[in-house]
Amino acid sequence: MTSCKKDIDQQTPDDSFSILPREEAQTWFEKYTANNDGASRNMADDNLTRKPLNIDWGRYTSAATNELSYGLIALEGKLKSHGYAIGYRKLLITKKEGDLHAYILEILPDALYLQRKGSATRKDFYGRIFFYDTNYHLIKGYIYINGQVSGEIKPLESDRKESKAKNQSIGIALTPVQEICSWNEDNYVNADGEVVVFASRQCTYSVISDGLSDAGGPSGSGGDYAGGGGGSGGSSDSAPPVADLPGENNSRIDPKAYMSCFGSLPDIGSKMTITVYVQEPAPGLPFNVGTNSVGHTAIGLTKTYNGQSITQVIGFYPDATGKAKMHAPSKILDNSGLSYNVSISYPIIASEFSKIVNFVSNPPDTYDLTQYNCTSFVYNACLAGGIKLPDPNGNMGLGMTGMMPSALGNSIRSVGNAGNANVNGGTVGKNHGPCN
Amino acid sequence: MKKLILLTAIGIVLIANFTPISYLLDEGYAYTNYNGKFKFKEEGSGHDFKMAKTLYKWYLESHPDDAKIDPKLYRTFKIKLWHFWEWRAMIFDKERYQLPYRPPQVKK
Numbered sequence: 001m002t003s004c005k006k007d008i009d010q011q012t013p014d015d016s017f018s019i020l021p022r023e024e025a026q027t028w029f030e031k032y033t034a035n036n037d038g039a040s041r042n043m044a045d046d047n048l049t050r051k052p053l054n055i056d057w058g059r060y061t062s063a064a065t066n067e068l069s070y071g072l073i074a075l076e077g078k079l080k081s082h083g084y085a086i087g088y089r090k091l092l093i094t095k096k097e098g099d100l101h102a103y104i105l106e107i108l109p110d111a112l113y114l115q116r117k118g119s120a121t122r123k124d125f126y127g128r129i130f131f132y133d134t135n136y137h138l139i140k141g142y143i144y145i146n147g148q149v150s151g152e153i154k155p156l157e158s159d160r161k162e163s164k165a166k167n168q169s170i171g172i173a174l175t176p177v178q179e180i181c182s183w184n185e186d187n188y189v190n191a192d193g194e195v196v197v198f199a200s201r202q203c204t205y206s207v208i209s210d211g212l213s214d215a216g217g218p219s220g221s222g223g224d225y226a227g228g229g230g231g232s233g234g235s236s237d238s239a240p241p242v243a244d245l246p247g248e249n250n251s252r253i254d255p256k257a258y259m260s261c262f263g264s265l266p267d268i269g270s271k272m273t274i275t276v277y278v279q280e281p282a283p284g285l286p287f288n289v290g291t292n293s294v295g296h297t298a299i300g301l302t303k304t305y306n307g308q309s310i311t312q313v314i315g316f317y318p319d320a321t322g323k324a325k326m327h328a329p330s331k332i333l334d335n336s337g338l339s340y341n342v343s344i345s346y347p348i349i350a351s352e353f354s355k356i357v358n359f360v361s362n363p364p365d366t367y368d369l370t371q372y373n374c375t376s377f378v379y380n381a382c383l384a385g386g387i388k389l390p391d392p393n394g395n396m397g398l399g400m401t402g403m404m405p406s407a408l409g410n411s412i413r414s415v416g417n418a419g420n421a422n423v424n425g426g427t428v429g430k431n432h433g434p435c436n
Numbered sequence: 437m438k439k440l441i442l443l444t445a446i447g448i449v450l451i452a453n454f455t456p457i458s459y460l461l462d463e464g465y466a467y468t469n470y471n472g473k474f475k476f477k478e479e480g481s482g483h484d485f486k487m488a489k490t491l492y493k494w495y496l497e498s499h500p501d502d503a504k505i506d507p508k509l510y511r512t513f514k515i516k517l518w519h520f521w522e523w524r525a526m527i528f529d530k531e532r533y534q535l536p537y538r539p540p541q542v543k544k
Binding site: 012024065220249279292293294295296297317321322323325326333335336337339340369375397427430 | 454458461463465476477478479480481482483484486487490491494498521528
């Protein structure tokens with residue numbers, strides 16, 4: 001309780017919008033639910049008996065944006081996405097121009113974001129927030145990337161008609177600036193245990209001002225409805241601990257999820273670069289084995305638009321251990337933090353960039369140490385985009401020749417500092433990571 | 437005869453350590469932090485101990501509480517001295533072997 005009180009004090013804005021007091025919100029909500037209880041229990045299309053919301057008003061926190069004031073209360077219930085309980089929910093009560101409305105927010109942080117951060121915060125939130133009315137009809141939602149709205153969510157058409165009236169009653173106008181968007185179907189299990197199928201539209205640079213999605217503004221600090229709330233230690237104030245995330249014990253990545261991030265930046269006006277990183281087995285020497293084992297070749301794709309940049313550096317590996325690595329099914333790994341000795345970069349146009357993105361998204365199924373290894377993959381990916389790398393072929397021993405990191409590294413060294421080559425080495429930075 | 441056996445043994449050790457055979461024989465080195473929240477398994481080909489150190493450095497930067505409690509990186513693999521194909525790594529890349537040991541967590 002003490003921490004809740006502290007939060008309320010901290011979130012009190014100093015602009016024209018005052019906070020929504022708990023007493024006012026509670027009185028209104030109790031009256032509202034009493035009036036609407038019959039309606040909520042007699043939904044013609046809903047045979048479910050819903051559990052009443054167990055609201056602990058002691059956990060109430062309030063804040064304000066430039067356009068409205070609102071209160072939040074953490075609710076019990078966990079959300080599941082792809083079989084993993086990583087989401088949580090809150091009751092949102094808004095007040096705008098004297099009108100109060102109530103929504104249930106279901107907050108579904110991105111699993112990897114949650115795993116890395118440990119808890120969700122509004123400032124850098126990655127994930128989805130769903131807006132339900134109190135009858136648990138999905139009204140809308142937002143997709144967040146790094147605390148910014150990057151897309152929107154809507155019910156599928158069959159549900160849309162029902163929620164149309166409610167949609168209008170919210171008084172929120174979506175004002176997308178960019179129209180470079182795509183709709184995708186997805187689903188998750190909400191706190192009532194129902195599978196919610198929805199359509200999400202991923203857009204970048206969509207400026208949507210509804211008073212709730214605004215991350216900035218003078219009262220932005222109060223808009224932490226994705227984050228920790230009152231901090232009273234309850235189970236639903238913040239995201240539950242993540243125990244079993246997909247891929248936790250398996251470092252392989254979904255290349256499509258990595259490559260799809262580039263779709264969030266428009267092609268027109270973007271600058272695109274391909275960088276090939278080589279970790280030589282024995283740096284500067286032509287040996288096939290050295291301090292860096294057999295070495296490695298990775299490919300980095302970068303797309304920059306208007307100061308925002310997305311970089312993904314990935315590598316091609318055998319999905320096997322021991323001697324089975326000679327010839328095995330392939331997998332793609334995130335190569336963030338790769339220590340490399342030489343690299344070479346190529347500026348590239350959008351159409352060629354998309355060919356490389358497509359190649360990387362659909363890598364060959366099989367890895368072969370001598371016939372199709374990490375270097376072959378990168379070489380062919382570049383070739384798909386019209387880039388011919390310096391000669392990667394060398395002597396593999398036992399009379400065999402083939403593509404390998406040592407030979408490619410040597411060829412890049414011979415290019416020298418001309419042609420965007422870097423022979424001083426370095427470490428690959430953090431990747432952007434996957435996008436849904 | 438003894439000389440031949442000795443030379444053959446030395447030859448096998450050298451081949452196992454200085455050719456791609458060592459890459460094919462390694463069982464995969466894995467690492468963790470004190471509470472198991474950070475995990476990394478070497479996959480070879482750049483996905484190696486250097487990468488593990490870099491990623492762990494980033495992890496500690498983003499998890500200052502963990503860094504305060506115990507910033508050490510632990511190995512979860514046991515040192516097997518009879519793995520003669522690892523002798524080169526044990527001598528020249530010994531840092532990973534010098535990490536404190538922590539048994540891998542098994543999920544029930």
